[in-house]
Amino acid sequence: MDFTLNDQQHEWQAKARRFAEDDIRPVSLARDRILDPAQTWDWDLFKKGSRLGFRTLAVPKEYGGPGTDFVTQALVMAELARGDSAISKAFSQNWKWSHLIASACTPEQKQRFLSAFMADDTFVMGKGITEPNAGSDNRLPPEDDVRAGMRLKAERKGEEWILNGEKCFIANANIGKLFFVDARSDPSKSVKEGVTMFLVPRDTPGFRSGKVFNKNGWRFYQNAELIFENARVPQANVVDQSGGHGNLDKGERTGGDLFGDLELAANALGVCMSACESAMTLAKSRTQGGKPLAEQQSVQLKLGRMNMLTEALRSYVLRVAWEHDQKLASANAGFVMNFSTDVIQEVTQINMDLHGAAGFTMDAHAAKLVRDGIIWTHLAGDNVQRMKVVRRLVKAAK
Amino acid sequence: MDFTLNDQQHEWQAKARRFAEDDIRPVSLARDRILDPAQTWDWDLFKKGSRLGFRTLAVPKEYGGPGTDFVTQALVMAELARGDSAISKAFSQNWKWSHLIASACTPEQKQRFLSAFMADDTFVMGKGITEPNAGSDNRLPPEDDVRAGMRLKAERKGEEWILNGEKCFIANANIGKLFFVDARSDPSKSVKEGVTMFLVPRDTPGFRSGKVFNKNGWRFYQNAELIFENARVPQANVVDQSGGHGNLDKGERTGGDLFGDLELAANALGVCMSACESAMTLAKSRTQGGKPLAEQQSVQLKLGRMNMLTEALRSYVLRVAWEHDQKLASANAGFVMNFSTDVIQEVTQINMDLHGAAGFTMDAHAAKLVRDGIIWTHLAGDNVQRMKVVRRLVKAAK
Amino acid sequence: MYDLHLSAEQLEIRDTVREFVANEIRPMAIKPARMEALDRRPPHDVLLKASRMGLRTLALSEALGGAGADALTSCIVAEELAAGDPDVAAVLVETSLLSHLLFDRLMTPAQRDRFLPLLAADDSSQLALASHEPGSDTELGINYHRSVPLAPAVQCAATRTPSGDWLINGAKTFVPNATLAALVAVPVKTDSKAPAGQGVSTLLVPNNAPGMIVRELEQNAGWYHGLRADITFEDCRVPGDHLLGEEGNSPLAAGIELAGRSIPAVAAMNVGLGRAAYEAALDYAGIRVQGARRIIEHQAIGTLLADMAIRLETARTMVWKAAWVADNPAAVAQRSVADLPLTTLARVYSAEAVHRVALAAAEVFGGMGVMRDIPMHKYVQDALIFLHSGMSPDDGKLRIAEALAEFRRA
């Protein structure tokens, strides 16, 4: 048992903290306030972060990346999110798919896409699963209905696949250069069995992005539609050439679900750290009835609860990051993601309560943290996200 | 970052698990049902556990103990508590005070008391702080009233101290052989400054135990009154001969508060493990409407929540145990204790809900876990216990 | 016209019962054996005195010798009784509601004449309804929103002898009041060829009927207040005219809510228990000094007490509303009250609210809150029992959800 961070971990953590304090935090509220959801992205900031290594943090050494472990990645996500949750996600979103390229793509695909990714500070990636009528059906496919789930159709024509349909809520859809896209290649089979994953570069013929979604939180982080109208994807861009999804569902698939679970939890941790700091500063500096708020029992109880939950989350996040590094498969990644929902929402709410108690004026930072925190509900903590996790556990139990 | 257990930790964990399964669990419910609170103790069980090393687990190697680290201690407490929370506490209660002897007593005191403790399987210890009218005032002394807090009076007469007054709710009071007793040696000073700690063996003249408290949970674990009627304690039995409480309040004092905080959290973890197992077994075996409970969404959500909270607690407990081993002072020990209250109470309650849903009959084991869990309120999670923790944090904050 | 004034009679009976509880029930309820929950059986003399005050037949019409209390008044009384002792309350409330249901609403005049003396003859005798059978499953659970019939099968059967008598065979379980009952209403299958849930009649079985064996259940292992028993019928014979209502179409199908009044009354008892815990905590907080101030003067304790007061008052308010609507169902169609399963709402809400109240009250008491010497630990235990007895909150919520979706089983 050892909670010590090694030098590499410390170094990346410190670097992320500096970048968050010097570069992210100063622009966070202004970016959040931009009304057009397609205009919130800040390329200058992103390029600076990319040059510092945050875009390519998860790329293995053999492909020219820093080859950081999951613990480092968790620490960096938390530090960046302490500056701004959505900006942190804008970086880590790319790690997910660089994990996936590294673990599931052919050498030729790796060569084609990873090297392009490494070379270009504006190369961001995304993955398309959700569709207008298939969100939770993909995550929790019903056993009794093969039609349920995604509808995006992929038909093979010689060495090409023709894709038709659309995806929605897709991260980076309007700015990304490469997408992983799940499509239904065999409509007679269930989502689990009849789906193929494709690598779809932005310049694919018949493929474009559509409307950018206007979210109430995570404003910086862009989600948009992907539209496929007879889009032509070469067979060479099929992921997992053996066909089917088989190997991608295992615990091994840290590039997919499991990393995503940790990602949300680590990001939430950063938001909670920011809320705790903000609340403590307020409690020690603002007075009521001539005394600092921190002297009041009800304020103390709130501060205690925020910090208690945040430290419990930190402990669990670091454990799960370590488990990922050990390639241990468990329900913990999902549970820590569920838990992070409860924690981020309660902690940001308490912070808002403390800031809101003394008058009519909303604190913009406290309000933003709450809005960002509500994003967790459907990504990490609604009942679908919770049942998905526990069903693994129930299945495994004797 | 490393969650791996070393060999010693694994070994003690496995030994505790076996003892809990083979010896504790089979008698747990029967002991709980005994109506006379003074009759619940089981010397055969205790002696067996003592011979396996659980009574003296925390004694340093230099005094003949196994010199286990806090991580090992946390693991053992959890495993024993998985069998029976109160029985686990009956063992770990002694660790607290063997920590204290080792860290705060003079060589002569160590010689006198630690060797007796090591040699006797029935040697148990306790500490007396709480009094009939001074519970939370000792834990959170009011700054504006020096009279607040304990009243037990100690007056020096030559080489002896004369103690008068009483303590209540004292662990092991009716069966212990040695007690650490805080008494007011200078009534003109506050509790923080005017208190001296004494080593009081059972055969001290003028000293006896009184009524055994009839608790609704933790039945096995005995709490009773200690009564001092001109009790005569030699100056040689004063702890911290330099006078005052000074060095005992530091983070160093892992024999006192900080260990106690971890102890409650680790014990709660074991109870939660038991509840999770019990609920999962039920959900997979009991049917309703012809199908296993586990197929129902509402049952899944409950199982998920129990396991999520339990694993979050485990992560935090292990982190705090490691921090203790590193002698890191933080508010985490207190926070994990607070957190364990929320977790044990919610987890045992959900387990009871699941067991109770299907009819009129209470499950005795599920009901016992709830009763044991309610004990945490005043020991670990009421508002006094929470403010005590957070005030440290507020003080430390800039 | 919306009006929350209680009538003079309602105010008076509340005072009377409160005084009775203070003088006769509380002193008994805080005896050590009862504190330890070893013997929660309602003492005979307390039931007798309560009966002589009219509490046993509170809801029975005045014409038949009762007090003719409506559902709201019954709830007011139930709260007071349970604030003293929930087990005593459970016995009396059950009989009171059944006395109204059976005598005022379901019996023929001839049956009334025949059975009323049974009840009147002995002030300690109660009434019972044997609705539950061993192994029957009353949870919605897996059948939420599925078109399957939910009425549990009635296995206990009765056949007619050539002389017209009924011969009952079978078993009932967890029957409230059975050991004390002068008369037990028993749903039985009378048409063996009818599908499950149909062909059920209800028979009235006096406690001296040959072949009825009543065995009291151990109280401490159950999720219920009051007394419960198993009943076995072995060729138990009752006369033909003991049929309540129509043959094959029992007016007391399993799970019936005693004409809508039973659930609010249980919820009212639940509120009464919560009030006992809350008042104990409030009193203690006004006495106990910590940090040189009474603990009620600490923000943390004040907030806790306020939270308890809010939960209790909202619970009571909902229970009264549900009770009033039970007697005034037309107010739903008239749209003065929402078309919601209000009794279930009130039951679920009060069970969850009072559970929180009891835990908070115990927190106020610190270490004393877990000691068996004082009532606080028992309030916590009683709150848990209310949370599980009859209808669990989970089950209640699924039933509410079906109603919200306007789901009706075929």
Next chain:
Amino acid sequence: MYDLHLSAEQLEIRDTVREFVANEIRPMAIKPARMEALDRRPPHDVLLKASRMGLRTLALSEALGGAGADALTSCIVAEELAAGDPDVAAVLVETSLLSHLLFDRLMTPAQRDRFLPLLAADDSSQLALASHEPGSDTELGINYHRSVPLAPAVQCAATRTPSGDWLINGAKTFVPNATLAALVAVPVKTDSKAPAGQGVSTLLVPNNAPGMIVRELEQNAGWYHGLRADITFEDCRVPGDHLLGEEGNSPLAAGIELAGRSIPAVAAMNVGLGRAAYEAALDYAGIRVQGARRIIEHQAIGTLLADMAIRLETARTMVWKAAWVADNPAAVAQRSVADLPLTTLARVYSAEAVHRVALAAAEVFGGMGVMRDIPMHKYVQDALIFLHSGMSPDDGKLRIAEALAEFRRA
């Protein structure tokens, strides 16, 4: 006699307002700019139409041209309006309550004759009460259970000129309706030698009074619904007979609850907002299909909806009770209702309950719940505003706790 029937008038006005909301308010409320909460200012034409329906002067007595609505009716209307748009509701409810308070209860007949035409002349004009001053602290907080006076100091001052006019100097802040008001009631210090909190009078200031400068506050940074403004008085002159009530003894001390009706009305708006969120979720759950079934047929969603229904119904029930008691305070002494600060209870309970309802409703909507294109995210935001506006739950609980302890400030 306890009776939950609404009157025919109450039922009718509810229907009328509900229809008005559906036809006139909702189409405006779901416009994109309003969805984004960029511009939540109530449109002039909607206020005008509402006023012509009598909603602006709902509580004003019929004799003076209003509808003479009691507190309960006011709450019923407030809920309906807020279910459509809480900002519209906030403006109208404030004016309605003030019209009753100022004109029916506090003005002299001469003042009535003078100011009523101001209100009647323009259907879009509102009323305002300027109770809050910059920097004043209305929280109980650190002063919980301590014998210090709590009435905030009034700094805004008025002196009499030799001609008998008043000259007002000072500032008020966060004044609801100020930019729309025909008349503003302004508590001012008129006895400069009196101790803090005393020597305060209230003056009636028409919107054209010279020296009154009203500056609208940006809506999106505030914990309130409706419109608020800062007011500065610079030698603002009003005639001597604009004094409301007694000199030096203002009937409108800061923090007044508008004769007990204001808080229930805010709580009713809060419930209306919660209902909008709940109904949206219920509708969506009945349409959206996942796992080959409508999501309302899933246990998890059903339980969530049931929980929302319970919270809303208990909140509404408490609000109505508090409203009725505000008009019938004698019922407390008569002991039909508990001697508790019911308006505070109702406010705290509904704010917390509706916050949970809104979050649960957003959960039902999945990813769509956070999109600014549909109202759900705004319901969540509005629920947060209710949680903090006026009285936070924390503050409310401390006030309740002082009442439970029967603590009275000297």
